[in-house]
Amino acid sequence: MEEPFLRIEGVSKVFGAFQAVSNVSLTVGKGEIFSLLGGSGCGKTTLLRMLAGFEEPTSGSIFLDGRDIAGVPPWERPVHMMFQSYAIFPHMTVAANVGYGLKHEEGLTKQQRAARVAEMLDLVQLTPFAHRKPHQISGGQRQRVALARALARQPKLLLLDEPLAALDKKLREHTQFELMSIQERTGVTFIVVTHDQEEAMTLSDRIAVMDKGQVKQVGTPTEIYEYPNSRFVASFIGSVNSFEARVIERTGGFLRLSVPGLGGEVVARDVAGVVEGQSVTLAVRPEKITLSKERPEAANTVQGHVKDLAYFGKDSLYRVELPGALLQVHAVNARRGDEGLRVADWYDAVWLSFDPGSAIVLVD
């Protein structure tokens, strides 16, 4: 097997009595945008700092481009970081900030250095601001200075710590796409730490979901969203309706589950490692549920009534009350119509249905 570009192998980090990262193994390919996603204190930042060299793993090793980088100090790693606070040197101009790392690049003439700075400023569209001081530019521009500075030395690996957290919503969406296009143009491997699942979903080729120092699941955004492997991942990414369930029968690629919360039986697609009689969790995403007035011809149907309804324009969120549960249903408002044409109204009796393929069965 070919050696992956970045291989993290059984890495743990302990601070005193606190286990910040425990036994994490990951591989990242060259040119990938890879996200570490998790809540605060999940260990994602510690993992990033170990890649940058600010922390050394308590155990385990990190291989970059086939080379073990344990014990290599930060100033010798071909890894650069974009800090969450940007950490721009306040006493230097924008151009001096961007060119700072190039001072250490041997064999570069003054002209080559200036040319590289100009190229980087052009890449992030900051050429007119080259001679400004950091406090004379906006937050979004500072973010781009930090990005240009980190990219100037052409790192093998760029680490981005919450790159968009300090920007307002409009700017964040714009910057997301800008980051992706810059990554495409430079071909540098990006590792992004974020707590924002939407940010991770749009930016990343693959995501590692972390919790309590452990990696819970690694996969493409689709895999993580559609095929979560645990209750934690299912509820952390997007919203989900989940119920206690028990496996009654396993036949023909399907599972027959008894789900007391839905007042009956549910058919779901078979998953590996399930035995008859086992207790599992059934999870259904709100947008995978169809809502109708008439009883539909479908495998899984339940009846309830609309308790609450929120209209968002492009879609609506219904909260449907069943005898034993409250379900969230997301329905796209595909057709224009006045209020009377809505699928259902407050207190209406409705039928809910979902496909066996859309039902997620979770063992963990």
Add this chain to the structure above:
Amino acid sequence: MSSRGLSRWFDRKGWAALLVGAPYLWLVVFFLLPFLIVIAMSVATKTPTAPPYSIGGEHPWINLGSFGRVLTDSLYLRAFLTSVFNALVAAILCLLVGYPMALGLTRVSKSWRNILLMLVILPFWTSFLLRVYAWMGLMGKSSWFNGLLTDTWNLLVPIDWAVKSVPMMNTNFAVVLVMVYTYLPFMILPLYASLERLDPTLDEAAMDLGSRPSQVFRDVTLPQSIPGIIAGGMLVFIPAAGELVIPTLVGNASQPMIGRLISDEFSQARDWPMAAAIAVALLVLMVVPTMIYSHYQARAEGTK
């Protein structure tokens, strides 16, 4: 205005005026007026009366003779040079000793920091004179400290250069040593204040971009602490240049510092106009560089 209107005016404007005015009033009463008196005295004529000077009276009304002597008499010029030299050396040594201490203070845990800061200020709890006398004891010929230095010296140099004891007392070296000891906290505290404000992630960013710790210090820490260096330098240099007690107690009487001359003119020579003229000259010498600095500081802040 009725008395009620007056009290209402006071409620609205008076308190603010009082708050703003109090420091100005203080400066006028305790700095500006005495300073004007000193200036007036410096252009007065020495008389055998009490107080021993007269302003105005016969022609010339303004007697610039004292200033003439300050600018021409080599005794005063040498004293100015000695003062500036000693104060400059003391300020530089305070910086060299104090900078690592201030930087160290920012790198230790919060609880250690408080203890160490306390230790920096602790010497102020004993009398200044007592501490100078302690140094006199240490530097004297028969002290263990001098003995230790003597033995070390004799061990390191050829036998011809051997000494019975290191001559420390009554030298400029002693003056500088005690001034460094005395004024060190005035250097450490402003340096600490400016270093403590620095964002530690900037150091990490510089390291991440390829700088070794020594380069991080040169490129990131040092340039950002220049205001602290200048503040600490002035807090040491200005009082050290006018220092009276330390050179009197441990210094070389034949190489007086300017403070000593002012004191002598006032008390022994009873030449108050001369003393006042030296004092004014010293003030000008200290104030001009300060003003130049704050001018450039203001300009630098304006362009920021």
